[in-house]
Amino acid sequence: MDTQVADTLLGSLIDGRYRIRGRVARGGMATVYTATDERLERTVAVKIIHPTQAPEARARLAGFLERFTDEAKTIARLTHPNVVAVYDQGTHAGLPYLVMEYVRGRTLRDVLAERRRLNPDEALAIAEQMLAAIAAAHRAGLVHRDVKPENVLVAEAPTGGAANLVDSVVKVADFGLARAVEASADDEQGGQLMATVAYVAPELVTEGRADPRTDVYSAGIVLFEMLTGRVPYDGDRPVDVAWQHVDRDVPAPSTLVPGLPKVLDDLVARATRRDPGARPTDAGALLAEVQVARDDLGSPNTHTAVLRRVPDEPPVSQPTMVVAAVRPAERPAWARLPSGGGQRAGRRRAPEEGVGARSRLTALRTLLMGDPRGRMAVAAAVVVLGLVAAVGGWWFGVGRYTAAPQLVTLSKADAEAQAARAGFTLAYADPRYDEKVPKDAVLAQVPVSASRIVKGGTITLTLSLGPERFPVPDVVGKEFELAEADLTNVKLEVAKGTARYDDNLPAGVVVDTNPKPGTEVKPGDKVTVILSKGRAPITVPNLVGKNLAEARTALAQLGLVAVETYKDSDKPKDEILGQSPADGAGLEKGAEVKLEVSKGPPLVVVPRVVDLPCLQAKQLLESQGFPVAVQFNPNGTVRFQNPGENSQVPPGTQVTLGCL
Structure with a gap:
């Protein structure tokens, strides 16, 4: 049976102002809600x-909130039509929050999930x-750190053209949020990859x-995904994907x-x-290069691609692609970028300004190549630049790297040594439980x-907490x-389980569980819950x-079954000494009632008094609790x-004596 726990924030009022109306999305670091600013x-x-994401320790939480507030102030200063505006920030129930423009x-x-890939x-x-949007943040000294399709919002076009993304307004969200969360982890964990x-x-x-x-790199990957419908690398583990960016x-x-x-x-x-x-x-x-690429794609001599086949052509693997020549002037006024005109004007003036530059370069080339010493200098410069490029390429590509040592399965002390x-520095990720790796091993x-x-460099280790064991929670009465x-x-x-x-x-x-509350179990173990059926009818x-x-x-008249056990007692034989369950308890028809039944007082042995004087025999028997009846001669001898x-x-049985 699946149980969904209700979101307790829905309907709540934050800071006496923001009424939570619904949950929009839940991500790795935060949950987004729609709210009404009352x-x-x-x-x-x-x-x-x-x-x-919010640290638990009081001192660490204070540092986190301070960094989060600083980042929120920086984000709030970004005023750009393509940046999701930040209106307010604060804390609710100890958790930081941002109030942002609703797009x-x-x-x-x-x-991309709907279209798979986009036209160029x-x-x-x-x-x-x-x-x-990202350029505006860079000018303000802010690095996004988590550029991805989930943080890019595509607003509906005012013209209603939902299918034409060219006229859509794009807004970028979550500036600085990854940095704020990462900074909170720096103090104790040495920094994490957020x-x-x-x-x-x-x-x-x-x-x-x-x-x-x-x-810029992350934006290039997003562009790659828009053009191809996939990201460049995948793998079974996130770490494998991350290192492909380094190696390929x-x-x-x-x-x-x-x-x-x-x-x-070339742009990607x-x-x-x-x-x-x-x-x-x-x-x-990069924005300037994208604008140049758009101009080039808009040229009549440029053959580019649509994601549709040309008619009368068989469905083979080499589709001819066509791109609509969308010129900057054809975009609606509300969708143009504030700085686009100036940059594109500079682009259009470039051919005119380049005429003089080409003349100067031609004169310089003639001067150098017309003189043997100039040709030698050029050759030497080429050789030096080649060597520098080779050494630099070796260093950045191979020379500064080495192989990471094998630390997995070592104890923490051995791994540190x-x-x-x-010569490596160690950092530690959050430890986790493992059924096979002992505690404090890597x-x-x-x-x-x-x-x-x-x-x-730094190697990040994850230590084992050993097998996870914990007691069964006490849920009786819930x-x-x-x-x-x-x-x-x-x-x-x-x-x-079967209710009772x-x-x-x-x-x-719940009246009971199996295993009992407090029993040590591991994750995934089954706990059988026994529920009450209420009081029994009898x-x-x-x-x-x-x-x-x-x-x-x-x-028998109540439909119950007697189960009897006998025990010695000074009570009369067959008298009921005890019962289970006690009187007043509830039972269902056919249930057993255990009865303790008296076997009567224990038997005693009658002593021999024959041949004793009658009076002496009577005294002996009475001293042992036997009543005595004397027949014939009380002063005689017992015959x-x-x-x-x-x-x-x-006990108490009467003994009759015959005395002569």
Whole structure:
């Protein structure tokens, strides 16, 4: 049985102002809700950080909130039509939240899920607005660190053209949020990689640092995905995907979608160079290149691709592709970028300004190549530059890397000693339980053994907590739904057992579990829950002190079964000494009632008094509790006795003496 726990935030009022109306999405770091700003009567989006992201310790929480507030202030200063505006920030129940502009539309991830991939003109139109937003952040000194389709919102076009993404308004969200959460972990964990591995830049993987070129790389991957319908790398584990960004060049989009123009291959290649120094310096620089590519694709001489086949052509693997020539002037006024006109004007003036530049270059080439010493100098310069490029390429490509050591299965102390000998720094991720790896042994490492790592770099270890064991929670007395939630929250499987009657707990309430509460179990173990059926319909009568035959009759009339056990007692034989269950308890028809029945007082042995003087025999028997009856001559000698000597009789049995 699946149990869904209601979201307690729905309907709540945050900060006396924001009424939570519904949940929009839940991500890795936060949950987004729609809310009504009751003060300004407008719809807003409220993003609340997950409890798992907010540190638990008081001092660490204070540092997190301070960093989160600083990031929120920086984001709020970004005023750009392609940036999701931040209106307010604060804390609710100890968790930080942001109040943001509510964008009516969908994420780029939703668009790609529906369309798979986009036409080049649509992809470049979205990339242009996305980069305009990121460029504004870069100018403000802010690095996004988590550029991905989930953080790009595509608003509905005012013209109503839902199918034409060229006229859509694009807005970018979550500026600085990854940095705020990451900063909270720096104090105790030495920094964590807070990025999505499909879009992560190589320097974030190897060195944990980010600058505007990191966002340029992620934007290039997003453009690649818009053009091809997939990300360049995949793998079974996130760490495998992350290290492919370090070890491999992003393939050209045309290798996956034949017919895409070379200008798009070159654009993606420039943005996704593994060496940050070879990429555009920031999002503004990449934006200029995207605008140039859009101009080139709009040229009548450019043959580019649509994701549809030309008529009368068989469905083969080399489709001819056509792109609508969307010129900047043809875009609606509301969808144009503020800085687009100036940049494009500079682009149009370039041919005129380039005439003088080409003349100067021609004169310089004639001067150098016309003189033998000039030719020698040029040759020497070429050789030196070649050597520098070769050495630099070797260093950045191979020389500064070494192989990561094998630390998995080692104890923490042994791993620290081996890493120190090899000159590596260790960082620790959150430990986790494992059924096979003992406590405090290394369970996993990033990067994995034998993979490339910068010399003296940092290796992140995950330590084992050993097998996970915990006691079964005590859910007796709780209704089934609450008991099931408590058990599933600790990763136990819940099953219902056979319900039974209970005199103290109402129907539907847990009366017992198997295993019992407090028993040590592991995640995934099954716990059988026994529920109460309420009080049984038959009330047990009081039978103590009654004769056995009377008790049997009373139980039979109620439809109950007597189960008898006998014991010695000074009570009369067949008298009921005790019963289980006690009187007043509830039982169902056919249930057993256990009765303790008296066997009567224990038998005593009659002593021999024959041949004793009658008076002496009488005194002896009476001293042992036997009543005595004397016949014939009380002053004579006992000639016979009844019961006879050594007879076993109940206490108090009368002994008759015949005296002569």
